[in-house]
Amino acid sequence: MKGVVFVELLKMAEDAFGENAVDSVIDKADLENGGAFTTVGNYPCSELVKIVVAFSEHSGLSPEVLQIKFGHWMMGFFIEHYPEFFKDKTSAFALLESVDQEIHVEVRKLYPDAELPRFDTMRHSDSHLTMVYSSPRPLDSFCQGLIEACLLHFGEEGEIARTLDPTTENTITFDVTTTA
Amino acid sequence: MSENTDDRVSRRRYEREKAARAEAEALLEAKSRDLFLANQKLEKYSTDLEQAVLERTAEVRLALERTEAASAARSRFLATMSHEIRTPLGGLLGMIDLLEMDEREPEKLELLNYAKTAGIGLSKIVNDVLDFSKMEAGVFLFEEENVDIRALIESVKILATSHETGSDRQIVTKVSDSVPKLFLGDATRIRQVVSNFVSNAIRYSFDGPIIIKATTKGDADNTILRLEVEDFGVGIDADGISNLFKDFTQISNPLTAAAQGAGLGLAICKRIINGVGGEISVESTLGEGSTFWFEIEIETVDMIDATGSDGASSDPKLPPEVIHGTRVLIAEDNTINQKLLLTYADRMGLIADLAENGSVALQKFAPGKYDLILMDIAMPVMDGLEATRRIRDKWEQDQIPPILALTAHVMDAIEDEAEQVGIDRILSKPIPFQDLKSAIEDVVAGGLKSGLQEARTSAKPRKAKAQPETGDARSLMDLMAPDVHKHLVDMFGLDGLSDFAEKFLLDSSNRIAKLIAANENGDAAEVNAQAHSLKGAALALGFPDMADWAKKIELGETEKEDMTVRETAEKFSAKLTELSAILKH
Numbered sequence: 131m132k133g134v135v136f137v138e139l140l141k142m143a144e145d146a147f148g149e150n151a152v153d154s155v156i157d158k159a160d161l162e163n164g165g166a167f168t169t170v171g172n173y174p175c176s177e178l179v180k181i182v183v184a185f186s187e188h189s190g191l192s193p194e195v196l197q198i199k200f201g202h203w204m205m206g207f208f209i210e211h212y213p214e215f216f217k218d219k220t221s222a223f224a225l226l227e228s229v230d231q232e233i234h235v236e237v238r239k240l241y242p243d244a245e246l247p248r249f250d251t252m253r254h255s256d257s258h259l260t261m262v263y264s265s266p267r268p269l270d271s272f273c274q275g276l277i278e279a280c281l282l283h284f285g286e287e288g289e290i291a292r293t294l295d296p297t298t299e300n301t302i303t304f305d306v307t308t309t310a
Numbered sequence: 311m312s313e314n315t316d317d318r319v320s321r322r323r324y325e326r327e328k329a330a331r332a333e334a335e336a337l338l339e340a341k342s343r344d345l346f347l348a349n350q351k352l353e354k355y356s357t358d359l360e361q362a363v364l365e366r367t368a369e370v371r372l373a374l375e376r377t378e379a380a381s382a383a384r385s386r387f388l389a390t391m392s393h394e395i396r397t398p399l400g401g402l403l404g405m406i407d408l409l410e411m412d413e414r415e416p417e418k419l420e421l422l423n424y425a426k427t428a429g430i431g432l433s434k435i436v437n438d439v440l441d442f443s444k445m446e447a448g449v450f451l452f453e454e455e456n457v458d459i460r461a462l463i464e465s466v467k468i469l470a471t472s473h474e475t476g477s478d479r480q481i482v483t484k485v486s487d488s489v490p491k492l493f494l495g496d497a498t499r500i501r502q503v504v505s506n507f508v509s510n511a512i513r514y515s516f517d518g519p520i521i522i523k524a525t526t527k528g529d530a531d532n533t534i535l536r537l538e539v540e541d542f543g544v545g546i547d548a549d550g551i552s553n554l555f556k557d558f559t560q561i562s563n564p565l566t567a568a569a570q571g572a573g574l575g576l577a578i579c580k581r582i583i584n585g586v587g588g589e590i591s592v593e594s595t596l597g598e599g600s601t602f603w604f605e606i607e608i609e610t611v612d613m614i615d616a617t618g619s620d621g622a623s624s625d626p627k628l629p630p631e632v633i634h635g636t637r638v639l640i641a642e643d644n645t646i647n648q649k650l651l652l653t654y655a656d657r658m659g660l661i662a663d664l665a666e667n668g669s670v671a672l673q674k675f676a677p678g679k680y681d682l683i684l685m686d687i688a689m690p691v692m693d694g695l696e697a698t699r700r701i702r703d704k705w706e707q708d709q710i711p712p713i714l715a716l717t718a719h720v721m722d723a724i725e726d727e728a729e730q731v732g733i734d735r736i737l738s739k740p741i742p743f744q745d746l747k748s749a750i751e752d753v754v755a756g757g758l759k760s761g762l763q764e765a766r767t768s769a770k771p772r773k774a775k776a777q778p779e780t781g782d783a784r785s786l787m788d789l790m791a792p793d794v795h796k797h798l799v800d801m802f803g804l805d806g807l808s809d810f811a812e813k814f815l816l817d818s819s820n821r822i823a824k825l826i827a828a829n830e831n832g833d834a835a836e837v838n839a840q841a842h843s844l845k846g847a848a849l850a851l852g853f854p855d856m857a858d859w860a861k862k863i864e865l866g867e868t869e870k871e872d873m874t875v876r877e878t879a880e881k882f883s884a885k886l887t888e889l890s891a892i893l894k895h
Contacts, residue, residue, distance in 0.1 A: 153322050166329030170337050 201275015515543020668697030794852025
């Protein structure tokens, strides 16, 4: 998993709980590299899970809630650092549809070895989009946070229904219905 | 604690950042190394690729050079072989000519005639192969000269019917009025194609007429001549047609069991016609006959504009001097050719002196000693070109008699050099007796310049020769085949031609009277003899109609046109009366 995710997660934690709290949580989390992450590095996803669990214990918030918050945080990061992906998009659906086709293509140019999740989308109507998330990583709530933040960015409101695919492993379907 | 204030970071955090930076730097170095290695690999690929391309290119070039060399060697071999065959063949044919002149026994004459026919056939094949190899080698040049297609077709027709195989065939010519009287083209090559079509038509059909048709289409700026030769013979199926114009192919001929020729005729025709930017093809139905045709773009020669533009050649020439007693130096190394030329010279009444190579010729030559030099080109010690050059260097122009070159070489190849060293005229070996005699008469009579032009078949476009202005000659021309007329005017001048025609008139009137009388008396031998003489004389003067009638009488074929001998003879007489009227005019 790309180092930027770890760096940003720790930044969010510092922002929310303070640097001292982060220091002590990292100590407790028993990380392989002692929490020294760089954006250009690659780290196992299990380390990310360790950090999330440690902050959950520290804050009393559930790991799912923390993942959703982190999703919001990362969307903010993307908007700030990669505005070119948002420039031509007029709706949340348009951006969600471009993740696999445009954004991941660009990611692969910089990091040919990146293990990227798949996001298959299907637009049923102007207000209804299905997004199927396939990844060996248990980051469904993080995805949900990203989708929510995306709707917010485009000033849209809506429902996000999450269904676990019973037949295929590691596959979650998000049904996004906008109301605005 | 002080280190926990807002503007300071904890030691642990600092250590984490340091470790992260070290990792990032290590990653960067690793990436840089990877990049370097990748670049190196890429460069190696690129070098390898360039090397591979170079090697492959060298291989291909070598292969190409080998192929070209092989092809050139093959062409050279063909050309050399044809040349080598042509020389002794010329000797053979010449010897047969000489034997035939002396031979009186009919049986032996017949055998000689067979030998001659076989020799001519072989010579034709060799010439075909030589033409073909010249085309292959890309040294086949097209001349541009005035072409009179009517005369050309007529001469092809006369030639075809004069052969045994074509003598009983009816050849019909239809030249549309739209076809210009003269146009620019390569007469020799066009004749070759037409003659090939006609001889094929004769070979591949056993009866029915052969129709030669010439038409034009297009406008004045862009005139297309179409020439067709139609026969009603065996025809060709679709498969045969597709192979017909390829090299060395021949369709099987049910009419003759044995294959004839080398199968190059139509391939050469195709190359000739394509070479002048034309089209050639055939329409044929199996069992019904074939129509071979070609279409070429022609440039009409405006006869009115051209009148007087080439004054020299219309100047009446002196009648031929008697060549008897002319002193000639013959430079020739080949013993057979020596024998041939010496015998020819003897028959012409020349006083011949022999030099066995160019060097000897140079030693023997002195001003005033000879009236003419016959110079072979390829000779040991010193070749004919060098000998000519040295003679020209050593003596003044007016001290040197005309120099005729004799060569079995491809003419185009030595033409320029021959002209440079000052050879007056090139004659192609093997040269028949009569041609050599005409050429010698021609130069001795002072017809040098036009002779050179004619022999060289100049590559430069020649506009129409001025037509004779005098009334009688012009009318005379109407009766005569134009090429023969031109030839005779060139040779004898207008006055000479008139004299000649008058002699013909006198002689032929006499003979036709004898012929008619002999016919009345049932003296077939006399009829035959007179008809034969009349035919020869009419051919010599280029009166195709008269030659044709005389031939029919000679061969006893007048009934073919539903006429008796007498009726045919009367037609001949009527033509003579016409000629007489023109001459008295």
